[in-house]
Amino acid sequence: MIRGRRSVVLLRHLVLVLLSAAMLVPFYWVLKTSITDENIFAYPPHLLPTDPNLFSYVDVWYLIPFPRFLWNSVVVSLLAIAGNLVLNALAGYALTRNFPGQRFATLLLLSCMMIPFQATIIPAYLITAKLGLLNSYLGLALPLLSTIICIFVFKASFEAVPRSLVEAARIDGLGDLRILWRVMLPLSRAAIGTNVILAFTWSWNNFLWPLIITRTVSMQTLPLGLANFLSYMENTTSALYAFVVMVLAPGIAVFLMAQKEFIRGLTSGAAKG
C-alpha cells in the first residue's frame, strides 16, 4: 500500500520535472545563445554551449545606450512601486471601512478592471499631456501608480486582520492613518511583497505606454530599447539574446527574492469562509 503510494508520488514528481524542464528549454536556449557567438541559423544547432564567453553582454552594454535604458527603467519602476504601495494601501484600507457608497465604489473598481488599457490610452495620453508630463519619468509611471488588482490584494489582506485589533487601536486613540501605518501594514507583509512584485513586473515590461509618450532616445526604457535593437540589427543573435537576458534578469531576481510573500499575498483571504 505504502509502496504503491510512493510510486505514485515518484511518478507525479517525474512528470513535474519533465514539464518544468520543457518550460525552461526556451530560457536555456536564450541563455546558451547569449554566451556563445552562435547564429540562430547555425546548423546543426548545438545543445551545449561551445566556447562560452560573455562578450555579447559587453557589446550590448557599450554599443547601445543600455545603461541609460536601464536607469530609466529602474527610476520608472521605483516610482511605480512607491505609488502602488502608498495609493493602493490607502485605497484598500478605505474599502474595508463602512461608508456610504462603499459597495458602489467596490463594484466600480471591479468593473473598471474589465476595461483594457488600450481602450483608455487616448484619454490617458491627453491627461498626461495636460499635466505636462510627456517624456518624463513621472509621466512614464503615471498609469501604473495605482492598479486595481493590487488595491484588492491590500483589501483582502486588511480584512484578514482581526477586527478586535483595529478596535483596540481605535480605543487607544489612533486615527485611521496611524491604524493603517502601525497595525495594518506590519501585518500585511505578504500584500506588500505582492504589490512590489506586480508593480515592478508591470512597469519593467511595459512597452505600449513608453512607446507613446517618450519623445527622445534618452527617455526610452528597456523594452523600447529592445524593440529598437530588433528593428535594425541583423546577424547578432547572441547580442540580442544577451540583451534579453539583461532585461529579464532584474525581474527574475526581484521575483525570486519576494516569491514567498508574493504567493502568500495572492492567496491571503482566498480560503476564508
Added chain:
Amino acid sequence: MRRWRAWLLNRFVVVPVVLALIVLGWNIYVSLHAHGVIAGEVVDASGRPVAGATVTLYHLNFITEVKTGETRTNGQGRFRFTDNNSHLIELQAAAGGATSPRVTVRLWFRAQDRDLASPLTLHGLAPAS
C-alpha cells in the same frame, strides 16, 4: 538592536548590498586598468620581428568599422597604441606590400589595457636579406 538586525539581515537588503559591492569592486578594477594601451608584435611568416611595419587600429560596431589609429613597429617589431577607447577592435599590420589577416580583439571594458598574446603575422613578405 534586534529590530535593526532583522531589517539589515534580510534578503531584500543583503542581495542589493552584495550586488552593489560587486559593481563597486568591478568599477575600481576597471578604473585601474583602462588606459587605452594596446600593445603587440608584428612578425613575418618565419616568426622574425618586422621593424617599421604599419599597424592599423579599427573600432568595430555591430554594423560598422572605423579606422581610428595607425602606428609603426619599432626595431623589435613591437607596436603600441595608447589612446584606444573601444572594447571591440581590429588590428592589421602591413609592410612591403604584405598584409596580415585582421585580428579581432574583444576587451572586457572600454580602453582595457591589453598586450596581445599572439603576434600579427605578415604573410607573403619577402625575407629580409
